[in-house]
Amino acid sequence: MTLAIEVDRIHKRYGSLHALAGISLSIEQGEFFGLLGPNGAGKTTLISIIAGLTRATSGTARVMGHDVVQDYREARRSLGVVPQELVFDPFFTVREALRIQSGYYGIRNNDAWIEEVMQHLDLTGKADTNMRALSGGMKRRVLVGQALVHKPPVIVLDEPTAGVDVELRQALWRFIRRLNTDGHTIVLTTHYLEEAEALCGRIAMLKHGQIVALDTTQNLLRRHSGCYVELRIEPHRLPEAWAARVVERLEGGAYRLALKDYDEVESLMAALRAAHVKVHEMEVMQPDLEEVFVQIMQKAVSLES
Amino acid sequence: MTGFYTLFYKEWLRFFKVSVQTILAPILTALLYLLVFAHTLRTHVEVYPGVEYTAFLVPGLAMMAVLQNAFANSSSSLMQSKMTGNVVFVLLPPLSHREFFLAYLLAAMARGLVVGAGVFLASLWFVDVPLAHPLWAFAHAVGGSGVMAALGVIAGIQSDKVDQLAAFQNFVILPLTFLSGVFYSIHSLPLFWQAFSHVNPIFYMIDGFRYGFFGQADVSPWLSITIVASSFFALSLLTLCLIRSGYKLRR
Numbered sequence: 001m002t003l004a005i006e007v008d009r010i011h012k013r014y015g016s017l018h019a020l021a022g023i024s025l026s027i028e029q030g031e032f033f034g035l036l037g038p039n040g041a042g043k044t045t046l047i048s049i050i051a052g053l054t055r056a057t058s059g060t061a062r063v064m065g066h067d068v069v070q071d072y073r074e075a076r077r078s079l080g081v082v083p084q085e086l087v088f089d090p091f092f093t094v095r096e097a098l099r100i101q102s103g104y105y106g107i108r109n110n111d112a113w114i115e116e117v118m119q120h121l122d123l124t125g126k127a128d129t130n131m132r133a134l135s136g137g138m139k140r141r142v143l144v145g146q147a148l149v150h151k152p153p154v155i156v157l158d159e160p161t162a163g164v165d166v167e168l169r170q171a172l173w174r175f176i177r178r179l180n181t182d183g184h185t186i187v188l189t190t191h192y193l194e195e196a197e198a199l200c201g202r203i204a205m206l207k208h209g210q211i212v213a214l215d216t217t218q219n220l221l222r223r224h225s226g227c228y229v230e231l232r233i234e235p236h237r238l239p240e241a242w243a244a245r246v247v248e249r250l251e252g253g254a255y256r257l258a259l260k261d262y263d264e265v266e267s268l269m270a271a272l273r274a275a276h277v278k279v280h281e282m283e284v285m286q287p288d289l290e291e292v293f294v295q296i297m298q299k300a301v302s303l304e305s
Numbered sequence: 306m307t308g309f310y311t312l313f314y315k316e317w318l319r320f321f322k323v324s325v326q327t328i329l330a331p332i333l334t335a336l337l338y339l340l341v342f343a344h345t346l347r348t349h350v351e352v353y354p355g356v357e358y359t360a361f362l363v364p365g366l367a368m369m370a371v372l373q374n375a376f377a378n379s380s381s382s383l384m385q386s387k388m389t390g391n392v393v394f395v396l397l398p399p400l401s402h403r404e405f406f407l408a409y410l411l412a413a414m415a416r417g418l419v420v421g422a423g424v425f426l427a428s429l430w431f432v433d434v435p436l437a438h439p440l441w442a443f444a445h446a447v448g449g450s451g452v453m454a455a456l457g458v459i460a461g462i463q464s465d466k467v468d469q470l471a472a473f474q475n476f477v478i479l480p481l482t483f484l485s486g487v488f489y490s491i492h493s494l495p496l497f498w499q500a501f502s503h504v505n506p507i508f509y510m511i512d513g514f515r516y517g518f519f520g521q522a523d524v525s526p527w528l529s530i531t532i533v534a535s536s537f538f539a540l541s542l543l544t545l546c547l548i549r550s551g552y553k554l555r556r
Binding site for chain 1: 306307308310311312314315318319322323386389390391393394395396397398399400401551555556
């Protein structure tokens with residue numbers, strides 16, 4: 001099957017800045033893919049190259065098998081992009097903006113689909129309101145709508161929930177998830193790691209223009225060495241050897257300890273038994289994506305230095 | 306074609322929705338020029354035998370309106386889109402560089418021609434202007450608006466800020482239009498400035514346009530239209546290359 005997105009050894013230089021330093025990436029059709037990384041890692045630059053908004057210094061990018069430079073018409077027809085910046089055209093109403101966008105893709109008489117998109121994004125009530133008069137959240141919805149007018153098989157969302165309230169965020173994700181279930185490939189960048197963890201099947205982490213991790217979300221979570229244990233004990237004293245492992249003192253005299261792996265739970269229990277400490281409550285916790293992210297980014301830093 | 310047509314229509318709507326500012330205001334400005342200059346100079350100047358100065362002035366002012374508004378439309382539209390970031394709406398779709406260029410070009414020409422026609426029609430209230438060779442007038446109006454619309458696309462792509470575009474407008478476009486014989490025949494100028502006017506393409510636009518009204522001009526209309534048409538094709542080619550290369554649009 002044709003890959004939804006295929007990026008091969010992409011480099012992008014702005015003068016002396018090496019914004020992308022050899023990115024290769026394949027995204028299958030139907031994936032919900034996350035692109036994570038700190039500010040300035042190159043996420044938006046990579047998306048811009050895939051969308052044809054920026055030209056790569058070297059390397060190639062394809063959308064649904066179409067080269068984004070050689071075969072830009074088909075590549076762009078296959079792609080819908082929700083840009084990060086809250087941009088809008090102040091001359092038009094919501095409906096006009098969507099109709100015009102649809103026309104740019106060569107689609108006439110698209111009103112039925114436009115109505116449907118507006119309905120899903122809860123924009124019907126604002127259809128004839130000028131873009132200028134909309135709130136930030138509403139403008140964001142229109143941007144999503146504009147990316148969908150031509151029913152693209154691949155949809156890229158560049159931080160779509162930045163500065164968006166909880167209600168809209170959830171509505172937006174429900175809609176995006178539905179699009180994914182309907183077969184659309186979704187590529188997402190976000191700073192909300194819990195969102196990425198909940199939504200994305202596979203994740204690439206970028207740092208300084210390079211991919212530092214690329215795996216399924218589950219594998220990434222598993223790869224994080226270690227786990228956490230929360231303990232409430234009697235008496236309130238940990239054996240000497242384990243006291244150094246406390247990462248946090250919790251309310252009610254409980255401790256949070258970082259363990260290297262699950263096997264250590266056993267040695268911990270043995271040590272507690274030996275010290276005649278009674279365990280009142282205990283919870284073993286998986287690390288979340290945020291911890292994995294921090295760990296990978298730190299590892300990338302130590303590799304560099 | 307739908308893509309091109311939509312972009313053209315969008316550009317048309319963009320200025321038509323604010324037509325008080327984009328159409329009526331320049332017409333009013335031109336009429337004020339006409340009233341003031343005609344009132345002060347009517348009795349002193351006769352440029353062509355048998356042509357009253359007020360009548361002589363009308364084609365010049367109409368053409369100036371055509372040129373300035375064609376330039377203003379494409380340049381400000383592109384520059385504003387770049388500044389606000391909504392230029393992505395036209396960069397993301399599968400529009401070719403030809404569609405992109407033609408849409409901005411034709412919409413800008415349309416605004417120039419609408420304003421120019423407005424100036425001409427409104428001035429007919431004040432003064433009788435003959436129209437000896439309408440085709441010559443029309444050809445020069447179309448050619449002139451095309452040159453300036455293409456120049457506007459280049460200026461819009463080149464400018465990142467309002468003041469860069471304003472500098473282009475104030476230090477290039479405005480002097481060239483004012484020194485092109487809008488208000489006078491260049492034969493009334495000292496020799497040096499006559500020679501200078503002959504390398505100014507805008508002079509040929511206005512001179513050829515004026516020929517269409519009075520049947521007389523400083524140079525042959527064939528020479529004028531040749532220069533206007535070649536400027537147009539050269540600028541169009543340059544603009545197409547710029548858009549295709551992604552210069553300042555797809556960095």
